Amino acid sequence: MxxxxxxxxxxxxxxxxxxxxxxxxxxxxxxxxxxxxxxxxxxxxxxxxxxxxxxxxxxxxxxxxxxxxxxxxxxxxxxxxxxxxxxxxxxxxxxxxxxxxRGIRRPPAYPVSNRATLIRGTQLGAADTLSLRPGVPALARFPLSAWKHCLDRAIRTAGASGLGYGDPQGELALRKAIMRHLAVARGVRCAPDQVVITEGAQEALSLCVRLVTNPGDNAWVEEPGYRGAKTAFICGDLDVVPIRVDQDGLCIADLAWERHTPRLIYTTPSHQYPTGAVLTVSRRLDLIANAQAHGAWIIEDDYDSEYRHSGEPIGAMQGLVPHSPVLYVGTFSKTLFPSLRLGFLVMPEALLDKACALLRETLRGGHRYEQLALAEFIESGQFGRHLGRMRRLYRRRQDALRAALTVHLTVPHTITGGDSGMHLTIKLPVDCSDVRIAVAARQYDMAPMPLSRFALKPQAQDNGLVLGYGNTSESLFVPLVKQLARLIQADRRGANL
CATH class of the missing domain: 1.10.10.10 (Winged helix-like DNA-binding domain superfamily/Winged helix DNA-binding domain)
Structure with missing residues (x-):
């Protein structure tokens, strides 16, 4: 042996x-x-x-x-x-x-990309079912039976062919349905070949980065603003420049165009996220003109403007000027339900020829049955009827939340937004911490988001809470606001939350 x-x-x-x-x-x-x-x-x-x-x-x-x-x-x-x-x-x-x-027991410290280290953990983990969580629609009010009918019909009609890869830009039936809906509801000018179906708005933002930017380009974002846009830009190796918003939306200093000339600008003009401001038409036209003069592209994220609660809907910026450099992004996560994971990008005509190869090499055309079902849901009128019901529901819920805040939130505060969407933002005194309050609220099954977490460089005016009312019943707002008021008061006193 x-x-x-x-x-x-x-x-x-x-x-x-x-x-x-x-x-x-x-x-x-x-x-x-x-x-x-x-x-x-x-x-x-x-x-x-x-x-x-x-x-x-x-x-x-x-x-x-x-x-x-x-x-x-x-x-x-x-x-x-x-x-x-x-x-x-x-x-x-x-x-x-x-x-x-030989004694190598501990794994080595594997390097990660620089972009990964730049992304802050800005989101406090929260389930969709927690009260006051922003961005979640009324899930229990979605017409599941009507959706199931459309989905069953799509499967029967497409048959086994629906199991294969589809058009990289998405099902033509859905692109046509979106085109027709946007023309009437949002004033968007486009043809079906300008529409690209994406896996939610986040993929649309990443696609915009791949289409029109190079590493090191300047990208402007709203401050405070949507975290997903900042993440998409950081992952694209762009230099992210925060631009402050005020009561009239994105507020751009004249010198900014020369000092930090952008390649890409992100904005939510119809309902700024999260402050709720509306970008005035004069600022919209000025933004488009300056973008054209400096060779910049604009992302218009129209995430929830379908839910306009006062007056007529505010039209999209994309349709204001012919041949505008606007990439229009939309999503069905707010109007239908988040797990659908369907969004879209409307490309300017100037991008079509240049984008064709990139789209075909990077996209694969999935979710075909869901896309076909959504096309029928829109064309049959179910989508419009659902939007109407949700507008009325969210208007009632916002009124109930405002009333509860007025009576029971005795700490000095200012409410911003509310003309559209599914959330309100409250500004709080600087002697309390919105982050600590948001963390403490989790113990009471509430999920407000701290306003300061939406800013790259938070200022005193960014201390507050973003309160979602889309998926929270009106009957809960009084006890929720009372508990929130107690948490805020305790934090101001320095008590143990």
């Missing part, structure tokens, strides 16, 4: 003496044997060069068929753990295992 064989004989005894167990959680005897030998090799009990028992002897010892042992040896050989030799089957040399035996 060789020195290696003598060294491993206790391990071989362990392998033979430990019985295999039949029906162990459905794991076959063959798989058990494979895992046992593989584990013994990886942890060093079977060192490199040691000879394994013959398949016949091992089968007899373990009380299993020789075919099972042979199959295990063949699989281990294919994986590179063992190899046949004139003296029998032996364990191969494994560098990683030998490194571990």
């Amino acid at each position: 060789s020195a290696v064989d003598e060294l491993v004989s206790p391990a071989i005894d362990f392998l033979l003496e430990t019985p295999l167990v039949k029906d162990r959680s459905g794991v076959s005897l063959q798989k058990q044997l494979h895992e046992r030998i593989r584990g013994a090799i990886l942890d060093g009990r079977f060192p490199s060069g040691c000879r394994l028992p013959g398949s016949r002897a091992l089968a007899v010892a373990l009380g299993i068929s020789r075919n099972s042992v042979t199959a295990v040896y063949e699989l281990l050989g294919a994986e590179g753990f063992i190899e046949p030799s004139r003296q029998g089957t032996r364990v191969t040399e494994l560098e990683q295992r030998n490194g571990a035996r």
Whole structure:
């Protein structure tokens, strides 16, 4: 017997003496044997060069068929753990295992990208069901039966062909339905070939970055503003420049165009997120004119302007000026439900030819049944009726939340926004911490978001809470606001929350 064989004989005894167990959680005897030998090799009990028992002897010892042992040896050989030799089957040399035996116990510190280190953890984890969470629609009010009918019809009509890859830009039926809806509801000018279906608005933002920017370009974002846009820009290796918003939306200093000339500008003009400001028409026209003069593109994120609560809907910026440099982004996460994961991008005509190759190489056209179902949902009028019901519901819920804040939130505060959407923002005194209050609220099943977390460079005016009312019943607002008021007062006193 060789020195290696003598060294491993206790391990071989362990392998033979430990019985295999039949029906162990459905794991076959063959798989058990494979895992046992593989584990013994990886942890060093079977060192490199040691000879394994013959398949016949091992089968007899373990009380299993020789075919099972042979199959295990063949699989281990294919994986590179063992190899046949004139003296029998032996364990191969494994560098990683030998490194571990030399004393390398702790894994190395693997590097990550610079962009990954720049992304702050701005979102406090919260389930959709928590009260006051912004961005969540009234899930229980969605017409599931009507949606199921559209989905069943899409599956029957498309059949097995719907299981394959679709058009990278998305199903033509859905692009046409979106085009027609946007023309009437939002004043957007486009043709079906300008519409790209994406996996939510976030993919649309990332697609914009890939389409029109290069690493190191300046990208302007609203401050405070949507975190997803900042993340998309950081992941695109862009230099993110925060631009302050006021009561009239994005407020751009004249010198900014020369000092930080942008390649891409992100804005939510119809309902600024999260302050609720509306970008005035004079600022819209000025923004478009300056973007054209400086060769910049504008992303118009129209995430929830379908829910306008006072007056007529505010038209999209995209349709103000012919041939404007506006990439229009929309999503169905707010108007329908988040897990649908369908959004869209309306590209300017000037981008069509140049974008064609990129779209076909990077997109694959999935969710085909859902896209076809959504097309019918829109064309049949179900979408419009659902929007009407939700507008009325959200108007009632906002009124109830405002009333509760007026009566029960006695700490000095200012409410901003409210003309559209599913959230209100309250500004709080600087002697309390919106982050601490938001964290404490989790203990009471509330999920308001701290306003300061929406800013790259928070200022005193960014201290506040963003309160979502879309998925919270009107009957809950009074007790919720009372508890929130107690948390704010306790934080101002420095009490233990």
